[in-house]
Each structure stands twice: as structure tokens, then as C-alpha cells.
Amino acid sequence: MPFGWIAGGVISRVLETIVDPLFLIIIALVALQYRRVAGIRETFFGVKTGGVWRDTLLATGFGIVGGIVGGYLIVLVGLTLTGTGLIYLLPLAVLLMLINPRFLCFAYAGGLLSLASLVFGYPPVNVPQVTALVAALHFVESLLIFLSGHMGAVPAFIRLPGGQVVGGFTLQKFWPIPIVALTVAGTMAPGTELVQMPDWWPLIRPEVPGEADNLVFTLVPLVAGLGYADLATARTPVAKSRLAALYLAGYSLVLFALAVAAGHLPSLAWAAALFSPL
Numbered sequence: 398m399p400f401g402w403i404a405g406g407v408i409s410r411v412l413e414t415i416v417d418p419l420f421l422i423i424i425a426l427v428a429l430q431y432r433r434v435a436g437i438r439e440t441f442f443g444v445k446t447g448g449v450w451r452d453t454l455l456a457t458g459f460g461i462v463g464g465i466v467g468g469y470l471i472v473l474v475g476l477t478l479t480g481t482g483l484i485y486l487l488p489l490a491v492l493l494m495l496i497n498p499r500f501l502c503f504a505y506a507g508g509l510l511s512l513a514s515l516v517f518g519y520p521p522v523n524v525p526q527v528t529a530l531v532a533a534l535h536f537v538e539s540l541l542i543f544l545s546g547h548m549g550a551v552p553a554f555i556r557l558p559g560g561q562v563v564g565g566f567t568l569q570k571f572w573p574i575p576i577v578a579l580t581v582a583g584t585m586a587p588g589t590e591l592v593q594m595p596d597w598w599p600l601i602r603p604e605v606p607g608e609a610d611n612l613v614f615t616l617v618p619l620v621a622g623l624g625y626a627d628l629a630t631a632r633t634p635v636a637k638s639r640l641a642a643l644y645l646a647g648y649s650l651v652l653f654a655l656a657v658a659a660g661h662l663p664s665l666a667w668a669a670a671l672f673s674p675l
Contacts, residue, residue, distance in 0.1 A: 406616055407468040407577055411461065414575035414618040423573040423622050428453040430571045438551055452549060459545050460572040467537035468577040475599020476529050477579040477614065482510055482522035507531040508674030515670060525601045525660035528669040532653035538623045539645035541572050546625050546638030555630055565630035568638055574621040582615040601660040
């Protein structure tokens with residue numbers, strides 16, 4: 398397994414993505430979110446806490462680390478964008494956000510997209526690929542929550558369902574993510590010398606014409622923004638964020654296992670599509 402080649406290629410492409418204008422826009426949007434959080438702190442404490450750019454740069458640093466780890470895992474398992482219906486995922490996630498801000502998440506959009514494809518046959522997406530992409534992004538998010546989800550916790554008074562008011566913390570973090578994924582570039586010409594991958598790779602084979610063993614894959618850069626919001630009342634911010642990270646990592650691993658199983662047994666695509674949003 399060419400582990401060194403994968404790591405080198407992923408790091409190189411992630412570093413190239415850092416100077417992409419779209420990634421800079423994502424950083425600016427993240428900075429606006431941290432400015433809003435700073436405004437909330439100022440309202441609570443009556444003083445300017447500052448540190449917006451410090452929080453933004455720190456989040457960007459964690460985002461780069463998460464992007465490298467996520468990109469390595471994506472390439473390691475052979476997850477390609479071919480068949481993920483990315484062109485449908487983004488608009489659907491935005492439409493769902495109009496119903497409730499928490500629905501701005503690929504777990505919901507990917508699940509609905511997969512179910513629509515299974516029920517109606519449209520849009521024509523590869524359900525294992527879609528759900529595996531959702532799992533990969535959420536695993537990266539769980540890593541970022543574990544490392545930095547507790548930072549910048551804001552003290553707050555919270556009304557419990559029974560009406561009791563208790564002290565606690567609001568946790569809000571945002572990360573710009575430069576990440577890479579695979580796409581099918583074509584088929585290998587006779588005599589071409591390329592990096593040879595193991596027979597089991599990729600775990601989820603893309604639905605494209607041609608012999609799977611002769612497909613040529615290439616790395617493509619992506620940019621994303623991830624967010625985390627939570628409340629800590631009975632636990633410290635560190636304990637609450639790490640518990641949330643543990644749950645999210647477990648969700649990601651189960652969803653990925655269902656996606657891989659669905660790639661070999663199509664009837665399990667229903668389980669992956671339903672598990673994603675539910």
C-alpha cells in the first residue's frame with residue numbers, strides 16, 4: 398500500500414487549496430461567525446473581549462489538520478466524488494436550512510437525496526458514495542470537536558424543560574476545511590506506469606463505464622465549512638465536547654460501514670439512506 402504517496406499527495410493538494418480564493422471566502426465567513434460570538438460575549442460581560450482574528454486563525458489551523466486527516470482517509474478507502482450528486486447536495490442543504498438552521502447538514506441532505514434516488518430513481522446518484530461522503534465529513538468534524546470544541550465557551554443562563562434556570566456554557570465553533578477527494582479521470586492506457594493500489598481498493602467502486610481495475614483516479618481539492626453548537630450544563634465544556642465528539646465518531650463509523658456494505662449488497666442502501674438523517 399503506497400501510504401507515503403497518499404500522504405504526500407494529500408498534503409500537497411491541501412496546501413494548494415489554502416490559497417484558493419474560495420477557501421479565503423470560507424475563512425472570511427468563519428471570521429464573521431466568530432465576530433458574532435464575540436458580540437455575544439461583549440453583551441454578557443460588558444467589555445470587548447477581542448481575539449476574533451486569533452480565533453479565526455486557530456480554527457483555520459485546526460481545519461487544515463482536519464482536512465489533511467480527512468483527505469487521507471478518503472483516499473485510503475477510495476471514496477470518489479463520482480456519483481455523489483454533489484451538485485444536488487449543496488442546494489438541497491440550503492433549502493432544508495430554510496426550514497430549520499440545524500438541517501444545513503449533509504446528513505439530512507444526503508439521506509433525502511439517497512431516499513429520493515431509491516424511491517423515484519432520480520436523481521441518479523450512487524447511494525453508497527453519498528452516505529460514505531457524509532460519514533467522512535462527520536468523522537472530520539468529530540476530530541475537530543474533540544480537539545477544540547471546548548475552546549471559547551461562553552457562560553450562559555439556560556432554562557431547563559422543567560422551568561428551572563441553571564448556569565452553563567454555550568459552545569460554538571466554526572472551521573474552514575481544505576480537503577481533497579478522488580474523481581475518476583478516465584481509463585489507463587496500455588503500458589502506462591501509475592501507482593498500483595491493492596486489489597480491495599477502492600472499498601466502494603464508482604459506477605462508471607469500463608473495467609474497474611483500469612480506472613485512473615486523480616485528486617481534486619474541495620473546500621468546506623463545518624460548525625458545532627452545543628450546551629454544557631451538567632458537564633464541563635471539555636467533557637461535553639469530547640462526549641459529543643465520541644458520539645459523532647460512532648455515528649460516522651456506523652454510517653460508513655453501512656455505506657461499504659451497501660456497495661456490495663444493494664439492498665442495504667436503504668439502511669444507509671435512512672440511518673444518515675435519522
